Amino acid sequence: MTTDFGTFYPPNITPDKVHGIGSWTEAQFHRALRDGKGKDGEYLYPAFSYPAFTGMTDQDISDLWAYLKTVPPSAQPSKPHDLKFPFSFRPVLLGWQILFLHKGPLEPVAGKSAEWNRGRYLAEAVAHCGECHSPRNALGGIDDKHAYAGNPDGGDGQRAPNISSHPKGIGKMSEADLAELLNTGATPEGDYVGGGMALVVDGTAKLSAADRKAIAVYIKSVPAQESTQAKKPAPKKG
Ligand code: HEC
CATH class of the missing domain: 1.10.760 (Cytochrome Bc1 Complex; Chain D, domain 2)
Known part of the structure; x- marks a missing residue:
């Protein structure tokens, strides 16, 4: 995904334990969609449409999690994003989230x-x-x-x-x-x-x-x- 801020490579979200989200907990998955935070609590770039997904109900997020766990795992490594400074520095996203993330559910x-x-x-x-x-x-x-x-x-x-x-x-x-x-x-x-x-x-x-x-x-x-x-x-x- 090419943007003004650089190029994003959407990561592997199959259940692969190493390259995908197979080692995530359901709570971490909820936090990613609702709060825009990654596995270790790092801020996620809004190229991942969490400013919309935050509006989903807990039930729908859980259903999505149940479904994603059943897709075949892929061992393809995710490619790192190629972003311009300062956007390459994740903590700047805290300010972005304060301004633009209206946490749900709707x-x-x-x-x-x-x-x-x-x-x-x-x-x-x-x-x-x-x-x-x-x-x-x-x-x-x-x-x-x-x-x-x-x-x-x-x-x-x-x-x-x-x-x-x-x-x-x-x-x-x-x-x-x-x-x-x-x-x-x-x-x-x-x-x-x-x-x-x-x-x-x-x-x-x-x-x-x-x-x-x-x-x-x-x-x-x-x-x-x-x-x-x-x-x-x-x-x-x-
Ligand atoms: C990934 C980005 C993206 C998303 C998400 C998206 N659209 Fe679109 N939409 C486009 C693009 C790009 C076009 C222009 C397509 C073309 O010209 O062939 C378009 C065209 C349209 C058109 C035709 C408008 C016209 O004047 O002919 C309608 C209606 C529309 N979208 C409605 C929606 C609705 C409703 C949703 C949500 C369910 C939605 N779009 C989600 C990118 C998107």
Whole structure:
């Protein structure tokens, strides 16, 4: 994953005891998703989407742990990240977490339907739609005031479009259109989403139709936002 802060190599999370997370305890796994801390309590980089996963329920984190323990172990060593100073120095992440980590679990919002709350939970905590579609500030924190306004540099340098209800976002897409896109990847114009979104659709296609509709209900309720950021200038050479 290439970012402004350097290159991240997502580590081995198979149950291999040496190279994966086979020697972790379930409590350490909970702490990683909820608090963004590694096996020995070190701060983890938010390239791992824990600012979203922190919103998951204890039960869902335990279920994920139970599942991950059953995938075949791989003895492939994780590659160290290649980061620029000072980001290479993990303790700077304490400051980042104080500013940008809003520890969960997400509590349901009173006065909203069960379907809307389910959609919010799936979109915000599990499928982490905002990790790519929301703009970020200079420190890489999500700009909550412009949620879902798009990010010219969303996940792995791809442009993630505005998916708020703005006419330049997905204002013209109906709930049914959005649920269909999450199932098949097809847009109402008869095109197919590509890039990182194709991988997301691989996942959302496996959800129940009710869960896809819940995500659509929630995302369509997000207030319209102008796309705030212009395309970033190309990085300077040398
Ligand atoms: C890994 C980053 C990433 C994540 C996570 C992600 N998206 Fe996307 N999304 C993209 C990219 C990149 C595109 C543009 C794809 C293209 O142009 O082919 C896109 C396109 C879309 C579009 C099409 C918009 C349009 O104007 O055609 C919708 C709708 C959408 N995403 C909704 C979602 C929802 C809902 C979620 C959470 C369930 C989500 N995305 C999660 C990266 C992401």
